[in-house]
Amino acid sequence: MDYFELREKAKLTIRADDFYSPFEIAVNQRNIGCLYLKEENSLKQQQDRATAGFTVQKAAEAKLPTEFGAFRIVGFRSTNSDEEFVALVKGDINPEEPTLVRIHSQCLTGDVFHSLKCDCGPQLQRAMKLIQSEGKGIIVYQQQEGRGIGIVNKIAAYALQDEGADTIEANVRLGFEIDQREYGQCAEVIKLLGAQRLKLMSNNPDKVRALRNAGLEIVERVPLEISANQPAFKYLLTKKEKMGHLLQLNGIF
Ligand SMILES: [Zn+2]
Numbered sequence: 579m580d581y582f583e584l585r586e587k588a589k590l591t592i593r594a595d596d597f598y599s600p601f602e603i604a605v606n607q608r609n610i611g612c613l614y615l616k617e618e619n620s621l622k623q624q625q626d627r628a629t630a631g632f633t634v635q636k637a638a639e640a641k642l643p644t645e646f647g648a649f650r651i652v653g654f655r656s657t658n659s660d661e662e663f664v665a666l667v668k669g670d671i672n673p674e675e676p677t678l679v680r681i682h683s684q685c686l687t688g689d690v691f692h693s694l695k696c697d698c699g700p701q702l703q704r705a706m707k708l709i710q711s712e713g714k715g716i717i718v719y720q721q722q723e724g725r726g727i728g729i730v731n732k733i734a735a736y737a738l739q740d741e742g743a744d745t746i747e748a749n750v751r752l753g754f755e756i757d758q759r760e761y762g763q764c765a766e767v768i769k770l771l772g773a774q775r776l777k778l779m780s781n782n783p784d785k786v787r788a789l790r791n792a793g794l795e796i797v798e799r800v801p802l803e804i805s806a807n808q809p810a811f812k813y814l815l816t817k818k819e820k821m822g823h824l825l826q827l828n829g830i831f
Pocket residue numbers: 685687688689696697698699
């Protein structure tokens with residue numbers, strides 16, 4: 579019996595018992611109040627212990643019906659920066675059972691504007707469809723646009739690409755690392771949502787390594803390869819050849 583049930587039961591007992599004087603009822607209610615407070619504090623301590631060392635906190639949760647099916651949308655805030663994380667969740671997540679998971683890095687141009695320069699939008703949609711058909715899974719939407727350089731710098735990088743640079747050369751010429759993303763807090767979000775054994779939907783070996791290093795078990799890597807159209811082909815080839823992404827690129831060859 580949890581303490582909410584205990585409280586309701588105690589209230590009923592006191593109200594139903596005619597032998598109590600108003601004074602005794604007041605005393606009992608005060609005692610019970612203390613008991614609840616103690617229970618509440620111990621619950622809070624348990625929760626604090628469970629999330630000790632975490633640098634993200636769950637802040638909000640709501641239902642989100644989508645074109646692909648019904649999901650829950652969960653908002654997290656970083657405790658050491660202004661960063662926010664969003665997770666789309668479906669089904670009951672259990673640490674024992676392998677869970678389909680994707681960490682999707684925000685791509686305004688691909689996700690929202692359906693740009694043909696990359697495969698991000700179709701990858702996100704594929705991940706949502708896979709989770710819908712599995713009935714269970716998590717997508718962590720990480721707001722690190724343009725592999726962490728921000729949308730305006732990404733547009734500047736696209737301008738360099740218009741002049742012939744590839745995606746990596748463009749980032750380097752702008753003074754950025756090839757990939758500035760970090761996945762530690764995404765791993766925390768996944769753990770806070772209750773997953774431990776992952777079927778990771780990704781072509782990116784860095785993500786596999788980062789999540790393993792964060793203590794999550796990757797039981798399977800689920801490729802998310804989209805048939806590339808011509809504008810995205812050079813981008814995907816660069817990812818394959820210079821960043822080690824696990825792509826076949828059969829859509830073109
Ligand atoms: Zn993209």
